[in-house]
Amino acid sequence: MKTIAQISTPLGSGGISIVKTSGDKAMQIAFNLFCAKNLTKDNIEPRKMYLGKFNLGDNAFEKCMMVYFKAPYSFTGEDVVEFQIHGGEYLATKILQKLVENGCELAQNGEFSKRAFMNGKMSLDEAEATIDMINATSDAELKASSNLTDGMLFKTIKTIQDNLKDCLVNLEVSLDYPEHDDEEMSINQVKQTLQNSKQELEKLKDSYTTGQKIKFGITVAIVGKPNVGKSSLLNRLIGEDRAIVTEIKGTTRDVLKETISYKGLKINFVDTAGIRNSDDIVEKIGVEKSKQMLNNSDIILAIFDASEKLDKEDEELLSLIKDKNTLYILNKTDKQIVTKLDNAILVSALNNQNIDKILDSILEKTRVDKIDFSQLYITNQRHKIAIENAISLIDEAIQSTNFSADIVDMQTKRVWQELGKITGESATEEIINDIFSKFCLGK
Numbered sequence: 001m002k003t004i005a006q007i008s009t010p011l012g013s014g015g016i017s018i019v020k021t022s023g024d025k026a027m028q029i030a031f032n033l034f035c036a037k038n039l040t041k042d043n044i045e046p047r048k049m050y051l052g053k054f055n056l057g058d059n060a061f062e063k064c065m066m067v068y069f070k071a072p073y074s075f076t077g078e079d080v081v082e083f084q085i086h087g088g089e090y091l092a093t094k095i096l097q098k099l100v101e102n103g104c105e106l107a108q109n110g111e112f113s114k115r116a117f118m119n120g121k122m123s124l125d126e127a128e129a130t131i132d133m134i135n136a137t138s139d140a141e142l143k144a145s146s147n148l149t150d151g152m153l154f155k156t157i158k159t160i161q162d163n164l165k166d167c168l169v170n171l172e173v174s175l176d177y178p179e180h181d182d183e184e185m186s187i188n189q190v191k192q193t194l195q196n197s198k199q200e201l202e203k204l205k206d207s208y209t210t211g212q213k214i215k216f217g218i219t220v221a222i223v224g225k226p227n228v229g230k231s232s233l234l235n236r237l238i239g240e241d242r243a244i245v246t247e248i249k250g251t252t253r254d255v256l257k258e259t260i261s262y263k264g265l266k267i268n269f270v271d272t273a274g275i276r277n278s279d280d281i282v283e284k285i286g287v288e289k290s291k292q293m294l295n296n297s298d299i300i301l302a303i304f305d306a307s308e309k310l311d312k313e314d315e316e317l318l319s320l321i322k323d324k325n326t327l328y329i330l331n332k333t334d335k336q337i338v339t340k341l342d343n344a345i346l347v348s349a350l351n352n353q354n355i356d357k358i359l360d361s362i363l364e365k366t367r368v369d370k371i372d373f374s375q376l377y378i379t380n381q382r383h384k385i386a387i388e389n390a391i392s393l394i395d396e397a398i399q400s401t402n403f404s405a406d407i408v409d410m411q412t413k414r415v416w417q418e419l420g421k422i423t424g425e426s427a428t429e430e431i432i433n434d435i436f437s438k439f440c441l442g443k
């Protein structure tokens with residue numbers, strides 16, 4: 001396997017940059033370029049930092065740190081050498097160039113991680129969770145992906161696979177030696193194991209809904225007739241003047257999406273055009289989009305003006321949302337309140353009053369405030385699809401227990417295979433390449 005090198009820190013100026021090499025020749029190439037007092041290939045200790053000089057050519061040297069990880073005790077499972085250098089983009093590129101001149105090849109996106117997977121250092125689901133961790137923008141995402149990088153899913157899937165394998169061994173013995181073993185008993189054992197496995201997988205599948213909320217956040221549509229203060233509220237909720245606010249009805253004509261992190265969870269707010277009948281062609285399209293948002297959100301913030309009596313437009317909106325997951329908001333409570341609405345939260349966007357109450361109610365109503373992060377949540381669609389497929393295959397396998405033992409054997413192996421796609425054991429090369437290509441350079 002060729003020895004690869006890449007800059008592992010983002011390009012730009014910073015305190016330090018790290019340039020990494022991995023492969024059989026990593027050590028030899030490192031010693032061509034780096035020297036430290038009394039350090040030789042024979043006395044170097046793995047996982048120890050050495051201060052020395054990296055030869056940049058033309059009598060120029062970079063004073064830097066070097067650390068060696070001996071195979072297989074490294075991230076990739078191969079010999080790895082890392083240089084911690086001063087954080088300059090040109091310098092990092094120069095070090096990389098020197099490594100390449102001395103025999104390294106440039107690593108592709110995710111190539112270090114791919115090697116780690118290939119060498120059994122991590123499973124495919126753990127690698128995917130690493131990308132989620134890198135891309136996380138909320139505490140919730142970090143917590144959920146840290147469970148996955150810790151191998152929680154891997155262990156769960158592995159246990160199911162091992163249980164299936166164990167009972168298949170018994171079944172195969174009874175097939176090979178019918179005189180020693182009771183075939184019917186073995187089939188019943190397989191059936192029981194399949195049923196237990198299905199239960200476990202159903203639990204994982206169900207966790208996907210919460211997993212989606214953790215990963216992508218909760219989508220909240222802000223709706224109401226024109227001028228009730230939707231855009232003013234959006235600005236307050238996100239803590240920034242993003243949307244245009246005027247006293248003219250029909251100011252907002254398009255949907256405007258803004259995401260915040262609140263109490264560690266992501267909330268995606270969508271400000272919409274005020275819903276009313278309009279002849280204006282642009283506004284009409286906006287209103288259509290607002291109506292679509294009623295169906296494309298986890299929760300609706302329905303805004304009403306507390307200082308005016310509810311009118312026909314408000315009533316129409318109330319009927320549009322009556323069966324939906326809605327939080328009712330009475331805005332402009334700084335003025336004289338003339339409208340009452342059951343269970344509505346009274347706020348004033350103008351005075352920034354009760355905005356936290358809206359945020360807390362969103363978490364409460366979508367039940368994300370009760371997420372137990374010691375549990376495992378599936379956040380990846382690929383995993384969910386494999387779990388669903390495995391459940392269907394389990395149903396087929398359970399059905400097959402009415403027939404002959406060798407069909408049970410074959411069907412149960414198909415379940416095992418499908419589960420192996422999650423951990424990577426039976427994933428195709430195409431899937432593997434696709435996953436690692438999404439990694440950044442130097443990871």
Ligand SMILES: Nc1nc2c(ncn2[C@@H]2O[C@H](COP(=O)(O)OP(=O)(O)OP(=O)(O)O)[C@@H](O)[C@H]2O)c(=O)[nH]1
Binds near residue numbers: 225227272335351
């Ligand atoms: N007194 C008072 N005025 C408010 C409050 N919230 C908004 N307004 C005013 O109401 C008017 C309309 O506010 P917007 O936020 O643009 O209302 P909107 O619902 O987005 O309106 P459209 O985009 O036209 O549908 C503006 O003049 C705001 O300053 C409030 O809490 N109290």
Ligand SMILES: [Mg+2]
Binds near residue numbers: 230232244
């Ligand atoms: Mg608006």
